[in-house]
Amino acid sequence: MTEILSNSVYFGVVISVLGYSLGLWVKSKLKWGVFNPLLISIIFVILVLVIFNIEYESYNEGAKYLSYLLTPATVCLAVPLYQQLQLLKNNLKALTIGITTGVLSSLTTVTILSKFFQLTDQQFVTLLPKSITTAIGIGVSEELGGIITLTVATIILTGIFGNIIAVSVCKLFKITEPIAIGLAIGTSSHVMGTTKALEIGEVEGAMSSLAIVVAGLVTVLLAPLFASFPII
Structure with missing residues (x-):
């Protein structure tokens, strides 16, 4: 399982999006400011990497593509x-x-x-x-x-x-x-x-x-x- 996840091009993107989606769901249910979606997604990603013993470099190989959206998202402001x-x-x-x-x-x-x-x-x-x-x-x-x-x-x-x-x-x-x-x-x-x-x-x-x-x-x-x- 670890090898499959590490070698997947989409692994980093998928768990990042899943983590943030989980954060949005928790925030909508509990309504507390401390349950920030980004904070929850960070904790989620860390737990996944630790549990499956996946190197950060393997995760970032796919997750880095999300960074390309940072500039257009900022411009939208x-x-x-x-x-x-x-x-x-x-x-x-x-x-x-x-x-x-x-x-x-x-x-x-x-x-x-x-x-x-x-x-x-x-x-x-x-x-x-x-x-x-x-x-x-x-x-x-x-x-x-x-x-x-x-x-x-x-x-x-x-x-x-x-x-x-x-x-x-x-x-x-x-x-x-x-x-x-x-x-x-x-x-x-x-x-x-x-x-x-x-x-x-x-x-x-x-x-x-x-x-x-x-x-x-x-x-x-x-x-x-x-x-x-x-x-x-």
């Missing part, structure tokens, strides 16, 4: 942004300041915690792009000399965590302005957070989509500056 174009123009100053502040907060937090936990410079720069979308984060990590695989894992975990707690945080701090909600979610938890913003409302989704792009660009500009700070 421009649709709600276009629909709220006038809102964007009317709040351009607030949007720019809000997103830039969010990026600065993320980079500063990583810098302080890296210093506190005495991380190496390589580990430090690996964590810097944690809040931006994977496509941009990989490039930033590679440019700064980080560990790309860990950067991807950190970005995914950040997105899942943001998706789970977004609504609760907004309720806790009584944030009700749709623009503020969207910007906060998109700036801190990129595409995965944006899926939650789209569930909340059209304006929230549009602003979160905008935040993904702008936050990525601002991070590309500021990350090298933060990376020059001595950690050790």
